[in-house]
Amino acid sequence: MQPPFTVSLEARDIACERGGRTLFEGLDFALKPGEALLVSGPNGAGKTSLLRQLAGLLPLETGQLSAPGAEPDMAVAELCHYVGHLNAVKSTLTVRENLAFWADFLADGKVDAALAAFGLGPLADISAGLLSAGQKRKLALSRLFAAPRPIWLLDEPSVSLDAASVKRLDAAIRDHLKAGGIAIVSTHVPLKTRFAKQLTLGLEHAA
Amino acid sequence: MNAALALLVRDVKLAWREGGAIGVALGFYLVVVAITPFGLGPDLNLLARVAPGMLWVALLLAALLSADRIFHNDYEDGTLDVLITGPLPLPVLAAIKSLAHWITTGVPLALLAPVLGLLLNLPLDAMPLLVLAMLAGTPAVSFIAAIGASLTLGLRRSGLLLALLVLPLYVPVLIFGVSTVSAAMVGPGSPWPPFLMLCALSLASIVLAPLAAAAALRTALR
Numbered sequence: 379m380q381p382p383f384t385v386s387l388e389a390r391d392i393a394c395e396r397g398g399r400t401l402f403e404g405l406d407f408a409l410k411p412g413e414a415l416l417v418s419g420p421n422g423a424g425k426t427s428l429l430r431q432l433a434g435l436l437p438l439e440t441g442q443l444s445a446p447g448a449e450p451d452m453a454v455a456e457l458c459h460y461v462g463h464l465n466a467v468k469s470t471l472t473v474r475e476n477l478a479f480w481a482d483f484l485a486d487g488k489v490d491a492a493l494a495a496f497g498l499g500p501l502a503d504i505s506a507g508l509l510s511a512g513q514k515r516k517l518a519l520s521r522l523f524a525a526p527r528p529i530w531l532l533d534e535p536s537v538s539l540d541a542a543s544v545k546r547l548d549a550a551i552r553d554h555l556k557a558g559g560i561a562i563v564s565t566h567v568p569l570k571t572r573f574a575k576q577l578t579l580g581l582e583h584a585a
Numbered sequence: 586m587n588a589a590l591a592l593l594v595r596d597v598k599l600a601w602r603e604g605g606a607i608g609v610a611l612g613f614y615l616v617v618v619a620i621t622p623f624g625l626g627p628d629l630n631l632l633a634r635v636a637p638g639m640l641w642v643a644l645l646l647a648a649l650l651s652a653d654r655i656f657h658n659d660y661e662d663g664t665l666d667v668l669i670t671g672p673l674p675l676p677v678l679a680a681i682k683s684l685a686h687w688i689t690t691g692v693p694l695a696l697l698a699p700v701l702g703l704l705l706n707l708p709l710d711a712m713p714l715l716v717l718a719m720l721a722g723t724p725a726v727s728f729i730a731a732i733g734a735s736l737t738l739g740l741r742r743s744g745l746l747l748a749l750l751v752l753p754l755y756v757p758v759l760i761f762g763v764s765t766v767s768a769a770m771v772g773p774g775s776p777w778p779p780f781l782m783l784c785a786l787s788l789a790s791i792v793l794a795p796l797a798a799a800a801a802l803r804t805a806l807r
Contacts, residue, residue: 466663
């Protein structure tokens with residue numbers, strides 16, 4: 379059992395501009411260990427852009443991010459697991475090799491625990507190219523367990539998952555929160571996880 | 586360090602598994618050099634004289650065939666996004682991926698070159714220096730190719746544009762690579778000054794090219 383996470387996340391006055399259009403501005407939120415944030419809003423409101431900004435993939439137009447409680451020289455992106463629309467699965471590697479690479483690359487993680495997290499154990503030695511869309515998604519989500527990181531950024535994590543797997547994902551997020559982690563989830567599917575904060579994007583354009 | 590090694594091993598493994606990268610480059614190199622005598626005729630002296638230049642030009646083209654794979658596959662399936670959230674700074678990431686390209690393309694091409702030299706009547710005593718010069722020069726080829734690969738990331742049919750961008754940058758490598766082998770064959774000077782220049786070009790590219798590639802990657806991800 380690893381020690382509980384103690385990292386918080388603070389975002390102050392964040393703005394995002396894509397192609398000359400301001401998606402959102404003046405965004406503030408703060409999450410303490412064990413809190414989750416639900417990001418919602420219509421298509422094109424900037425949910426993905428916000429998550430990519432948090433993961434350090436897009437620059438912040440204004441404002442700043444900080445992670446009190448982390449080692450001071452750690453970038454916020456290095457505390458984050460980012461699971462986006464693309465699965466980052468290599469079809470020529472086996473399921474185990476895919477996870478083993480992420481475990482080695484992201485931290486000294488454990489492959490077997492990660493394989494078990496979404497029940498991919500029996501598929502460990504087949505080529506990831508043979509997996510179905512839902513299984514590939516599970517492989518991408520198993521990455522969350524291959525290396526412990528305090529902040530989970532999940533962009534539509536339930537896409538192409540079956541009902542049982544959505545439940546499993548839901549439980550995984552709750553366990554992560556219980557361990558002091560932070561989850562920021564953008565989803566259209568109702569989850570049982572209790573989100574401490576909610577953020578609705580795109581309201582100013584909806585009218 | 587562990588992360589860097591894991592990435593290098595994975596990239597080499599992928600290039601090997603996907604087959605295309607190594608096989609196509611070697612096959613292309615073989616075919617281009619093999620058809621040269623048909624174009625130039627059976628004059629053995631002429632073939633020996635153009636051999637160093639031919640071998641180098643064909644090597645550059647063959648190496649470029651797989652250059653767009655340095656970043657493209659990882660960009661397309663979302664792996665690059667996750668790699669960036671990893672512990673390695675972006676220039677280091679670019680350097681490791683360029684190094685993997687060198688191991689899977691530059692080294693095999695350099696080792697094949699003496700066999701192809703036989704087809705062009707390259708004197709046997711010039712062979713060791715040919716391989717040495719190619720092993721010394723191909724790191725520059727791979728690392729500069731990474732700049733082109735990152736600049737053309739996300740474009741369709743990026744391979745041709747990549748070649749247009751990168752080939753002019755290979756002129757110094759070509760000049761010093763060819764003069765090393767020529768000097769070994771016919772003199773008059775020693776082959777070592779151009780060889781050292783070649784080493785210098787590779788070292789400079791290893792340091793500078795990843796910085797440029799990282800800047801281009803940042804823009805491509807926006």
